[in-house]
């Protein structure tokens with residue numbers, strides 16, 4: 001009988017902690033993500049969701065523990081060089097040049113990636129086809145977000161790191177976001193999302209980061225606690 005080893009997770013966080021300005025933001029995080037997997041980060045404002053994504057993107061390093069990609073520590077320079085080519089980062093800063101057309105704002109990234117022909121279909125899928133030749137400065141907030149999502153599709157890298165991707169999207173936009181996440185995962189892509197808003201992602205793992213500054217207990221909290229005895 002041959003015993004097959006379980007496949008190595010594509011991404012593994014092993015006992016990862018992160019400090020910012022001498023303050024502990026993330027503490028002892030252990031999580032693994034396989035191809036086709038999705039991880040949803042939730043938690044209150046300031047709990048460290050963006051910090052988590054930035055660490056995965058390599059913008060900051062863990063203060064303890066390791067982030068492994070294919071079993072290799074991403075902070076090693078040779079590995080990081082290959083790892084960063086796998087990443088597609090979507091943040092609240094949209095990096096849209098208002099003077100460029102909608103199409104140019106997607107195509108420019110696609111060309112840098114050495115790819116061709118994906119931008120217009122992506123823009124159309126995201127419902128911006130009619131605006132493709134317009135200057136990006138006329139876009140609404142939700143349309144700007146759709147443009148960012150079109151970029152994800154045009155660049156087409158395997159690991160998506162999405163910081164609040166549904167902010168400013170209408171219901172149809174959220175459905176499109178859910179659709180492209182699902183299609184990406186079917187191809188073996190990985191999606192890691194920080195969000196406050198509900199996004200339907202099938203079989204996603206959820207990681208709720210604890211509040212960094214828990215609010216003070218109110219009288220109601222105290223009365224709700226079964227072990228609380230009034231003085």
Ligand SMILES: Nc1ncnc2c1ncn2[C@@H]1O[C@H](COP(=O)(O)OP(=O)(O)OP(=O)(O)O)[C@@H](O)[C@H]1O
Pocket residue numbers: 020021025043044045046047048049050051052194212
């Ligand atoms: N550059 C920095 N230097 C020092 N502290 C920082 C820095 N960036 C973020 N922080 C702190 O790290 C903590 C976590 O911030 P982070 O942006 O990761 O939270 P978040 O969960 O994404 O919050 P939100 O839900 O508001 O987007 C916050 O207390 C914040 O003040």
